Each structure stands twice: as structure tokens, then as C-alpha cells.
Amino acid sequence: MQDRRIDSLVAAHAAAAPHRPALSFDRTTLDYGALERAVAAMAGWLTARGIAAGDRVALYARNHPDSFVTLLAVSRIGAMMVPLNWRLSEAELSWQMADAAPALLIHGPDFTEMATRLATETTCPHIALGSELDAARDGHHLAETDGAGRPDAELMIVYTSGTTGRPKGAVLAQPAMIANAMMSHDAYAMRPDDVVLNILPLFHVGGLNIQPLPALLLGAHVVIAPTFDPAATLALIDSHAITQVTVVPTVLAALLAQEGWPTANLASLRMIAIGSTDVPVPLIEAVHDRGIPVVQVYGATETAPTAIYQTADIAFDTAGSIGRAGCACEIRITGPDGIDMPVGEVGEIWVRGANILTRYWNNEAASRASISDGWFHTGDMARVDDQGLYWFADRLKHVIISGGENIYPAELERVLRDMPGLAEFAVVGRDDDRWGQVPVVVAARTDDTVTDADVLAHFDGRLARFKRPKDVVFVAALPRNALGKIVADEVRALLVS
Numbered sequence: 001m002q003d004r005r006i007d008s009l010v011a012a013h014a015a016a017a018p019h020r021p022a023l024s025f026d027r028t029t030l031d032y033g034a035l036e037r038a039v040a041a042m043a044g045w046l047t048a049r050g051i052a053a054g055d056r057v058a059l060y061a062r063n064h065p066d067s068f069v070t071l072l073a074v075s076r077i078g079a080m081m082v083p084l085n086w087r088l089s090e091a092e093l094s095w096q097m098a099d100a101a102p103a104l105l106i107h108g109p110d111f112t113e114m115a116t117r118l119a120t121e122t123t124c125p126h127i128a129l130g131s132e133l134d135a136a137r138d139g140h141h142l143a144e145t146d147g148a149g150r151p152d153a154e155l156m157i158v159y160t161s162g163t164t165g166r167p168k169g170a171v172l173a174q175p176a177m178i179a180n181a182m183m184s185h186d187a188y189a190m191r192p193d194d195v196v197l198n199i200l201p202l203f204h205v206g207g208l209n210i211q212p213l214p215a216l217l218l219g220a221h222v223v224i225a226p227t228f229d230p231a232a233t234l235a236l237i238d239s240h241a242i243t244q245v246t247v248v249p250t251v252l253a254a255l256l257a258q259e260g261w262p263t264a265n266l267a268s269l270r271m272i273a274i275g276s277t278d279v280p281v282p283l284i285e286a287v288h289d290r291g292i293p294v295v296q297v298y299g300a301t302e303t304a305p306t307a308i309y310q311t312a313d314i315a316f317d318t319a320g321s322i323g324r325a326g327c328a329c330e331i332r333i334t335g336p337d338g339i340d341m342p343v344g345e346v347g348e349i350w351v352r353g354a355n356i357l358t359r360y361w362n363n364e365a366a367s368r369a370s371i372s373d374g375w376f377h378t379g380d381m382a383r384v385d386d387q388g389l390y391w392f393a394d395r396l397k398h399v400i401i402s403g404g405e406n407i408y409p410a411e412l413e414r415v416l417r418d419m420p421g422l423a424e425f426a427v428v429g430r431d432d433d434r435w436g437q438v439p440v441v442v443a444a445r446t447d448d449t450v451t452d453a454d455v456l457a458h459f460d461g462r463l464a465r466f467k468r469p470k471d472v473v474f475v476a477a478l479p480r481n482a483l484g485k486i487v488a489d490e491v492r493a494l495l496v497s
Contacts, residue, residue: 001178001181001182001217002175002178002179002182002354003151004151004178005075005076005147005149005150005151005153005174006071006072006075006155006174006177006178006181006213006217007039007043007072007073007075007076007144007147007149008076008144008147009217010022010032010035010036010039010072010216010217011036011039011144013032013216013219014032014033014035014036015036016219017032017219018031018032018033018036019031019032019033020032020192020219020221021221022034022035022216022221022222023035023065023068023216023221023222023223023224024221024222024223024224024240025063025064025065025223025224025226026226030065032219035065035068035069035072035216036144037141038065038066038069039069039072039073039076040076040140040141040142040143040144041137041138041139041140041141041142042066042069042070042072042073042137042140043073043074043076043077043140043142043147044137044140044141044142045136045137045140046073046074046077046079046104047077047140047142048140049103049104049125050103051077051079051103051104052077052078052079052148053077053078053079053148053149053150053153054078054079054080054154055079055080055102055103056079056080056081056082056100056101056102056103056157057070057074057079057080057081057082057102057103057104057106058081058082058083058084058097058100058102058104058105058106058124059081059082059083059084059106059107059203060084060086060093060105060106060107060108060111060114060115060118061086061106061107061108061111061129062086062108062110062201062226062227063198063201063202063207063224063225063226063227064108064129064202064224064226065224066106066129066133067083067202067208068212068213068216068222070106071155071156071208071213074149074155075147075149075153075155075174076142076144076147076148076149077142077147077148077149078147078148078149078150078153079103079149080154080155080156080157080171081155081156081157082096082100082102082156082157082158082159082169083156083158083202083203083204083208084096084097084159084203085159085201085203085204085464086108086111086201086203087201087405087464087465087466088464089461089462089463089464090114090117090118090461091461091462092167092463092464093114093118094118094121094122095166095167096159096167096169097118097121097122097124098121098122099167099169099361099362100157100169100361101122101124102122102124103124103125104124104125104126104127105118105119105124105125105126105127106126106127106128106129106133107126107127107128107129108128108129109128109129109130109132112128115128149174150174151174151175152173152174152175153173153174154171154172154173154174154358155172155173155174155176155177156171156172156177157169157170157171157172157361158170158172158204158205158301160300160301160302160406166411168360168361168363168366169360169361169362169363170301170302170357170360170361171357171358171359171360171361172205172304172357172358173358175354175355176304176354176355176356176357176358177209177213177304178217178354179304179328179329179353179354179355180209180213180214180303180304180305180306180328180355181209181213181214181217181218182327182328183306183307183309183326183327183328183329183355184209184210184211184214184215184306185214185218186309186311186326186327187273187295187297187306187309187310187311187323187326188211188244188270188271188273188295188311188312189270189311189312190211190214190215190218190220190244191218191220192218192219192220193220193243194215194218194220194221194243194244194270195220195221195222195223195240195241195242195243195244195268196211196212196215196220196221196222196223196242196243196244196245197222197223197225197233197236197237197240197242197244197245198211198212198222198223198224198225198245198246199225199227199228199233199245199246199247199251200228200246200247200248200251200404202224204301205301205304205305206246206248206275206305206404207246209304209305209306210246210273210275210297210305210306211244211245211246211273212224215244223236223240223242228251228254230254230255230257230258231258231260233245233255234255234258234260234261234264237264237265237266237268237269238264238265238266238268241268242268242269243268243269243270244269244270244271244272244273245269245272245273246272246273246274246275247272247273247274248274248275248403248404249274249279249280249283249404249436250403250404250434250435250436251404252272252274252283252287253283253434256283256286256287266290266292269292270292270293270312271292271293271294271295271312271315272287272292272293272294272295273294273295273296273297274294274295274296274297275296275297275298275299275305279294279296279320281319281320284296284319284320285319288315288316288319293312293315293316294315294319295309295310295311295312295315295323296309296310296315296321296322296323297309297310297322297323298322298323298349298380298382298390298392299351300351300376300378300380301357302356302357302370302376302378303329303351303353303355303356303357303376303378304355304356304357306326306355307325307326307329307331307349307351307353307355307378308322308323308324308325308326308331308349308390309322309323309324309326310322310323310324311323318389320391321389321390321391322382322390322391322392323389323390324388324389324390325388325390326353326355328353328354328355329351329352329353329354329355329356330351330352330353331349331350331351331384331390332349332350332352332375333345333346333347333348333349333350333382333383333384333390334347334348334350335347335348336348338372341383343383343384343385343386344383344384344385344386345383346381346382346383346393346394347381347382347383348377348378348379348380348381348396349378349380349381349382349390350375350376350377350378351375351376351378352373352374352375352376356371356374356376357371357376359371379395379396379399380392380394380395380396381393381394381395381396398428398429398488400427400428400429400437400438400439401429401436401437402429402432402435402436402437402438402439402466403434403435403436403466404436405466405467407429407439407466407467409426409427409428409429409439409488411463411467412427412439412441412459412463412467412468412469413425413426413427415458415459415462415463416441416443416455416458419455419458420447420450421445421446421447421449421450421454422443422444422445422446422450422455423443423444423445423446424443424444424477424478424486425441425442425443425444425478426441426442426443426478426486426488426491427439427440427441427442427469428440428442428488428491428492428495429492430470430471430492430495432470438469438470438471439467439468439469439470440469440470440471440472440473440495441455441456441469441471441472441473442472442473442475442478442491442494442495443455443472443473443474443475443478444474444475444476444477444478445474452471452472452474455469455472456468456469456472473494473495475494478491479491479494
């Protein structure tokens with residue numbers, strides 16, 4: 001498995017069991033034979049367009065089977081997929097398009113207007129999913145044996161916001177996808193007869209890689225929901241006899257809040273995987289009360305994303321832990337000097353293995369700062385106990401986790417730099433019952449006529465809606481240390497007071 005491309009692994013299942021169901025979406029199911037034919041046609045059409053090894057293909061669409069068809073096709077020809085977050089603003093998407101410089105933009109039909117503008121700005125050809133793309137690739141065919149892709153080729157650029165406020169493109173290669181799949185198979189005791197439901201957005205490695213792609217590499221069945229709807233999710237679990245699903249805390253909370261949760265038919269469900277952040281134990285216990293293990297996974301975009309995870313056999317007894325080191329990587333807990341911390345003491349999580357990024361796209365400085373001697377520095381804090389179990393502690397980078405989405409304060413603060421009437425400001429997270437956390441601006445004014453509505457309005461059209469601050473708190477001055485740096489912990493304390 002480690003010396004293969006992801007598309008060749010799926011092609012092997014198509015050859016061995018062509019009628020086994022592979023992808024279900026909107027009352028339609030592609031078996032492995034049909035999936036392989038779609039991948040071959042897509043790869044052939046991309047090649048006919050002149051897209052070759054190393055070229056980028058951007059995908060800007062809601063959840064759809066063609067997310068996997070595109071990924072497998074670029075794998076076959078040695079190109080790279082760039083999934084774009086459709087929740088971002090035009091300015092943010094334009095920056096990513098300019099940075100990745102894709103040779104083609106594939107978009108959902110509901111994003112045609114935005115895609116046209118993005119493509120025009122970057123002089124990038126674009127085409128819509130559905131009948132337009134189906135017709136374009138009709139008659140093309142590039143067999144697995146004809147592909148130019150290498151087993152070590154870089155495969156994806158996934159953008160993740162950085163603490164400097166600019167997004168960074170994490171480059172994931174074939175070995176990272178394979179290593180991640182191996183750990184997913186281990187974490188969830190995944191089998192070819194599993195039916196995996198995906199309700200998370202496929203522009204995230206969490207949605208794409210925690211369970212769905214590993215399931216396809218194993219020959220299992222993946223059911224794709226176009227978007228998350230709590231009632232529809234419970235119905236899909238029942239109607240498709242779902243055995244596995246990945247959630248984030250806000251999604252799980254929404255499921256538990258459903259009137260039908262106590263009586264929903266969950267008999268087929270072997271486990272629920274959960275990640276994204278420190279998970280509230282009461283949520284886990286509520287699922288455990290139904291007899292279903294909740295398997296927590298820890299990772300990052302840069303680790304493809306799996307690095308640490310629970311398994312079903314320990315889930316009931318270790319609620320709140322993020323589990324043990326993955327079977328295909330190594331974990332260290334280090335102090336500021338890079339020296340390993342003693343058992344029980346909190347330090348930064350470092351990860352080494354085939355699953356980590358090869359580099360940040362067009363960003364050598366960030367690559368050097370984040371990877372040393374093969375170790376990726378996550379910026380997240382945890383401790384390990386004498387049983388080898390890891391317990392999440394804090395976010396070193398002060399990332400705000402809101403509804404499963406990462407929001408970086410520096411990115412919001414950059415927007416405020418040209419806001420008139422503010423002397424100084426900081427963005428910090430405030431606990432929220434619905435979203436886990438929400439961003440809040442804490443600012444000192446030079447002009448007392450500036451209102452909280454003025455500050456919030458300054459974000460309109462400049463950042464995705466989910467990133468925008470939910471409140472503004474005005475203070476006389478922000479707390480600073482002896483070096484003049486704003487002290488984030490003391491700023492957060494101001495929210496309480």
C-alpha cells in the first residue's frame with residue numbers, strides 16, 4: 001500500500017469487485033467499476049487539456065462525488081488538487097488562487113458567478129460540475145497503467161490560516177495520504193463492508209481524509225451528504241445502515257439536540273469519530289449512553305490530518321483523551337527548548353512520519369519554522385500520561401475554534417489595521433454554548449464616536465462570515481508585558497470582568 005498511488009488502490013478494487021458500491025450521493029450510487037471509469041475519463045480529459053505532472057487543479061464546490069473523482073484523476077496524472085473553501089470571501093479566495101496558480105478551476109454550478117470572477121482575475125480556465133464537466137470528459141480515457149503520477153508525488157495543496165494572518169498552503173504528498181489511511185483503518189477498525197457517512201465539507205482534510213478517502217482505499221462504501229442537516233443525518237444513518245461517521249463538536253451537539261435522537265435507529269453505527277478541538281466530555285457521554293463508542297482523533301491539516309487517536313476498545317474508559325500515537329507516525333511533547341517534557345507535563349505536540357506535509361507552498365520561511373529534522377511543530381499543547389494516552393491542553397497559537405472552523409486572531413487583526421478611530425486592538429476567543437468559541441474584538445479608541453457596530457461593519461466583505469467577530473468590547477488600554485507585547489490571556493480576562 002505504501003508504494004502505490006491512491007488512484008491505483010481504488011482501481012484495484014474496481015478490477016476485483018466492480019459492482020461493489022463506492023459512492024452514494026443524492027439517491028445515486030457509483031459502484032467501483034463506474035468510479036474507475038469516471039476517474040479514467042477525468043484523467044484523460046485533463047491530459048488532453050495539457051494538464052501535466054505538477055500542475056494544479058482547483059476545486060470550488062459543495063460536497064459531490066466529483067471531489068473524489070478529481071482527486072483520484074490528478075493522482076493518476078501526477079497533478080495536484082487545490083480544494084477551495086466555499087465559505088471564504090472573494091478576497092480570500094482570490095489570494096489563494098493567485099498563490100496556487102491553478103491551470104484549471106472546477107466549480108459547482110451554484111458558484112458560477114464567483115468562479116467566473118476568480119477565473120478572470122487569474123486568467124484561469126473554469127468549468128462547472130455536472131452536465132458541463134460530464135460532456136467535456138465524455139470519450140476520454142486514461143488507464144491506471146498510462147498515468148504519469150509517481151507514488152511519491154505531491155498531491156494536494158490545502159490552505160490553512162497562519163498566525164501571521166496570511167493563509168499557508170500545506171502540501172500533502174501521496175505517502176501522506178497513504179499513511180493517514182493506514183491510521184484511519186487502525187483507529188476505526190475499518191472493514192471493506194463498512195458504510196461511511198460524510199457530512200463534513202470536503203474542502204477540509206477532516207472531511208476528505210479522516211474516513212471517506214481511507215474507506216475508498218479499502219473498498220468500502222461512502223455516502224456523501226451535500227450539507228449537514230441534523231434530521232437528515234439521523235435519517236441517512238437509518239436508511240443506509242451507516243456504520244461510521246465523523247463529526248465535530250458542534251455537529252454532534254446538533255444531533256443530540258434533535259427531538260428524534262433518543263429513539264433514532266442507530267443499530268448499524270459501530271462508532272462515531274470526532275475531532276477538530278478539545279471535545280466536551282458530556283457530549284461524548286451522551287453518545288456512550290446509547291452504547292456507541294466515540295473515537296476522538298487529533299491532528300492538523302499539516303498531518304493529513306491523523307496523528308493521535310483513540311480506538312473503540314478504549315473509548316468508553318478514556319473519554320476526554322485524544323488517544324495514543326498513530327500507528328504510522330511518532331509523537332513528542334516538547335518544551336520551548338525542544339526538549340521532551342516529562343510524563344504528565346504539558347508541552348507542544350510534535351509529529352514525525354510520512355503523514356506530515358512536505359512543505360508550505362511558496363513559503364520556505366514557514367516550512368523551515370514548522371519542520372525540523374522531520375518533526376512538524378503543531379503549535380498545540382498536550383500532556384501524555386503513563387499509559388501513553390494524550391490529553392489536549394491548549395492552543396499555543398491562540399487559535400479560535402468556532403463550529404469546527406479554525407479562526408486565527410491575527411487574520412482578523414490585520415483587517416482592523418486600517419480602521420480609523422482605534423488606538424490598539426486584539427481579537428480573542430470567548431466561550432459560546434453553540435459554537436464552542438466566537439471571536440471578540442477588544443479595543444481602545446482614539447475616537448469615542450466609534451461604535452461596536454462600526455467595528456463589526458468594517459469586516460463586511462473582507463472575511464468569510466464565520467470568521468467575523470461577534471462582539472466588541474472597548475477598554476481604556478490593552479494589557480502589555482515588559483516588552484510591549486499584548487498579553488492575550490489578560491485580554492481574555494477583560495471579557496470576564
